[in-house]
Amino acid sequence: xxxxxxxxxxxxxxxxxxxxxxxxxxxxxxxxxxxxxxxxxxxxxxxxxxxxxxxxxxxxxxxxxxxxxxxxxxxxxxxxxxxxxxxxxxxxxxxxxxxxxxxxxxxxxxxxxxxxxxxxxxxxxxxxxxxxxxxxxxxxxxxxxxxxxxxxxxxxxxxxxxxxxxxxxxxxxxxxxxxxxxxxxxxxxxxxxxxxxxxxxxxxxxxxxxxxxxxxxxxxxxxxxxxxxxxxxxxxxxxxxxxxxxxxxxxxxxxxxxxxxxxxxxxxxxxxxxxxxxxxxx
Ligand code: NAD
Numbered sequence: 275x276x277x278x279x280x281x282x283x284x285x286x287x288x289x290x291x292x293x294x295x296x297x298x299x300x301x302x303x304x305x306x307x308x309x310x311x312x313x314x315x316x317x318x319x320x321x322x323x324x325x326x327x328x329x330x331x332x333x334x335x336x337x338x339x340x341x342x343x344x345x346x347x348x349x350x351x352x353x354x355x356x357x358x359x360x361x362x363x364x365x366x367x368x369x370x371x372x373x374x375x376x377x378x379x380x381x382x383x384x385x386x387x388x389x390x391x392x393x394x395x396x397x398x399x400x401x402x403x404x405x406x407x408x409x410x411x412x413x414x415x416x417x418x419x420x421x422x423x424x425x426x427x428x429x430x431x432x433x434x435x436x437x438x439x440x441x442x443x444x445x446x447x448x449x450x451x452x453x454x455x456x457x458x459x460x461x462x463x464x465x466x467x468x469x470x471x472x473x474x475x476x477x478x479x480x481x482x483x484x485x486x487x488x489x490x491x492x493x494x495x496x497x498x499x500x501x502x503x504x505x506x507x508x509x510x511x512x513x514x515x516x517x518x519x520x521x522x523x524x525x526x527x528x529x530x531x532x533x534x535x536x537x538x539x540x541x542x543x544x545x546x547x548x549x550x551x552x553x554x555x556x
Contacts, residue, residue: 275303275332278525281532284309286431287360289352291343291418292370294321296487297437300520301367301527302326306334308528311360315341315352315418316370335360343370343414349421363425365531368415368436371459372489376403377451396450404451411455415462427473431533434470436463436479438543443481443551456481460543467541476540478530483547484508485518511555514548522546 283305293302294316306312306329316322319340329336337359341352356363377400380393389395415436426432440446442460445453460479467477486494494505509515526546529535545551 275300275307276521277304277307277528278521279528281308281528281535283365283531286310286364287313287356287362287425288365288367289313289315289356289363289418289422290367290369291315291341291414292437293367294318294323294325294338295369295489297482297485297520297523298367298369299325300524301369302336303329303332303334304524304527305365305367305531306336307332310335310365312336313352313356313360313363314338315343315349317342343368343418344409346417346421349418353421353425357425362429363422364429364432366418366422366426366434368418368434370414370418371411371437371456372407373449373452374403374407374410376400377407377449378403379448379450382447399450407451408455408458411452412458412462415459419466423470423475426475429474432475433531433533434466434475434477435527435530436460436477438463438479438481440481440483440545440547440550442543443545463543464541471540476536478536478539478541479543480523480526480530481543481545481547481551482523483512483518483545483550485520485523508550511553512548512550513553516548518546518548 288305288310290298290302292298293314302312302314302325314322314325322338326336326338339352342348389397436459438460439456441453442456463479523546
């Protein structure tokens with residue numbers, strides 16, 4: 275993998291949840307290319323294995339593990355496997371997350387009578403869908419931290435990196451559950467940074483702007499690949515006029531994981547968004 279710059283992660287044990295996905299698969303490859311022993315956790319084990327195989331083929335050290343970030347027991351089993359193979363963990367990247375159609379309204383704005391149409395309005399939001407999204411993003415960050423952070427105590431260079439989103443700064447239309455859940459992830463990032471400040475663990479987050487991946491593709495393009503109205507809106511609000519490329523997150527990732535570069539950076543949420551969060555729309 276081409277890196278914007280290299281940092282020394284030689285023999286660091288790095289756990290990446292959601293590492294079978296698009297963004298965190300790239301994160302796993304980047305840290306492995308810097309020498310880390312990389313444990314890729316994903317609900318879809320075959321995707322985690324695929325990323326691990328790609329790292330191994332490049333001469334890196336990696337293992338894919340099937341694990342559910344909402345199931346503490348499955349995380350504990352994963353931790354035992356990692357500790358047996360690589361030793362104790364140094365860095366945790368909490369990447370598993372995403373939205374779900376059941377936490378999403380059909381329309382941006384409510385108008386009188388909409389609830390009588392064949393639409394999901396705010397009033398028809400399924401509480402189970404909302405819980406699913408909240409749990410995946412918030413609990414799915416908290417539980418792996420409970421399981422893996424004990425390994426990080428009083429180590430040199432221990433750090434936790436969470437993944438927030440643009441919608442944590444200002445909620446995006448249609449996705450109240452995902453927006454609230456990522457706001458909770460940003461808030462929790464700050465809380466944890468304070469809580470762990472006496473035991474040598476830095477906690478920060480990246481808030482990616484818009485990157486086309488599996489979890490948002492159907493919102494951004496229709497079935498035949500035509501950009502949706504939402505895509506046009508996003509791009510019109512992104513001063514750089516385009517979606518991000520996954521590689522454009524890697525510099526921020528490596529900076530936040532590198533103590534020589536960011537040893538006094540703690541409790542921040544860094545937008546990487548082509549200016550989206552800076553633009554007021556006028
Ligand atoms: P993705 O769907 O490609 O990756 C998410 C991965 O998480 C998948 O491989 C999935 O199998 C895994 N996962 C889902 N539920 C899980 C569970 N319970 N336990 C373990 N693994 C589970 O999506 P992505 O876009 O690469 O998302 C990565 C992170 O970045 C997510 O937290 C997402 O919310 C966030 N994010 C993405 C964007 C974007 O534009 N794509 C923007 C902002 C934030």
